Amino acid sequence: MSSTPAKAEAIETPDVLIVGTGFAGLGMAMKLLDAGHSDFVLLEKADDVGGTWRDNTYPGCACDVASVMYSYSFAPNRSWSRMYAAQPEILDYIKRVVKDRNLEQHIRFNTEATSYVFDEDSDRWSVRTRSGQEYRPRIVVLAHGALHQPNIPDLPGMGRFKGKMFHSAQWDHSVDLKGKRVAVIGTGSSAAQFIPEIAGTAAHLDVFQRTAHWVLPKADRPLKDFERKLFKALPLVQQLYRLLAYWTHEVPVLAFLNPKLLRVLELASLRMLAKQVPDPELRAKLTPDYKIGCKRILLTNDYYPALQRPDVDLITSGVAEFTETGVKSADGKLHEADVVILGTGFSTDNRCATEDIVGRDGITIQEAWRDGMTAHLGTTVSGFPNMFMLMGPNSGGGAQSILFVIEAQLHYVVECLRMMRGRRATRLEIRADVQREFNSRLHGRLAGSVWNAGGCDSWFLDHTGQNRQSWPGTGTSYWRATRRPDPKAFTLTSRAGGRRLRVVSQPTDSQ
Secondary structure, eight states, X not given: OOOOOOOOOOOBOOSEEEEOOSHHHHHHHHHHHHTTOOOEEEEOSSSSSOTHHHHOOOXXXXXXXXXXXXXXXXXXXXXXXXXXXXXXXXXXXXXXXXXXXXXXXXXXXXXXXXXXXXXXXXXXXXXXXXXXXXXXXXXXXXXXXXXXXXXXXXXXXXXXXXXXXXXXXXXXXXXXXXXXXXXXXOOSHHHHHHHHHHBTTBSEEEEEOSSXXXXXXXXXOXXXXXXXXXXXXXXXXXXXXXXXXXXXXXXXXXXHHSGGGGHHHHHHHHHHHHHHOOOHHHHHHTOOSSOTTSSOOEEOSSHXXXXXXXXXXXXXXXXXXXXSSEEEETTSOEEEOSEEEEOOOBOOSOTTTTOEEEOGGGOBHHXXXXXXXXXXXXXXXXXXXXXXXXXXXXXXXXXXXXXXXXXXXXXXXXXHHHHHHXXXXXXXXXXXXXXXXXXXXXXXXXXXXXXXXXXXXXXXXXXXSOBOSBOSSOHHHHHHHTSSOOGGGEEEEEEOSTTOEEEEEOOOTTO
């Protein structure tokens, strides 16, 4: 008996395709609606929105940016419970925004984009998903973020370990840590949050520290009822809170760009260390040997106290190998463990390394970035027309809220689309010479910053030793740079009939 073949899904042709439903992707959708564009689709590989705030559910997960700065300025949250919100509250805010703006009708859940190919005949992208569905948008916006691929280190003998092992961004809630011997590998931002939460639950906690981190106190507290009532009754009050938080995060960036000014922050951190850790031997282990700001600064009030519990040991001799029953440190000691938790951060060297993205003339993103990630203003890449990135290379905000940076990029993308419409262009591409000159200036400015010259190895630096994450300036300077796209920085072209392209905007001699 013959069977009828499955009917192929119809090709969708939205004007704009957004990949990802974290803060960046959802913000892009809202700004398109505000600009009068409703012909867009969001692809989400998971079954819910939220991005990193959906995926990271480890105990103690919270934001290290003040909550009044960690919401859209165009969709403020008047009911934050704390000065620094925890993951469940942030995720709840994201879901509420989706509902309030009726965005779910535009989202295709459980739909993972696997390949992007630019069609030069139609000036559209062909985007295919894991299920075989094809989308042919005019514009692609990649909004899957920089911190979404867990970094799983290849340590000797990991495969031999017979206990449970998981990354903090893939927390296994089925594993009961009560009464267990737990080894934590890494002491970065995530580990500094979950270590105080699981210490005391686990029978014993071994914390493997490769590098000591600079720590500053976190000005966290519950927001009072009268403050939340004021936010709702007088929105200007919340705007003033937001302004104060903005400049609190903005001022340190000036010191990061001029490391001589960082001594004040170092003294504040050392004072906190001396106050919270009276044991000189432990204090020495926790004292960094590099410039503050070179690595991400930890904002926490309970990390140092957790390390001084009698059931917690800090191991600084390094991981030599895993055994069936635990982790052997470089000094030859075996640390028995039932559970190993990897607090080893995220892979950021090439955030599109595993993606099949093919641009103009068949160039792949891997070929374009063979010497390291580069872009123009962190949003456009030469060779990849009609494609925008959010939180792309060198658009990280230093100490500033990434949401402020994202909002600047959302504005910039909308302005680029407006420029295309005004010039009746069907293709927009940043010029290669503009991108090269921009990155030359950018890395020249970064060379003297603490991120490049602070004496440490951090996730800001790629395999070439270049900083591919940070913006070499304040959030204010990035905001100014993205206010209005320069038409002369782009090649803008339009279909003129048949297969020919008519030049709409091209560089002048002065460019």
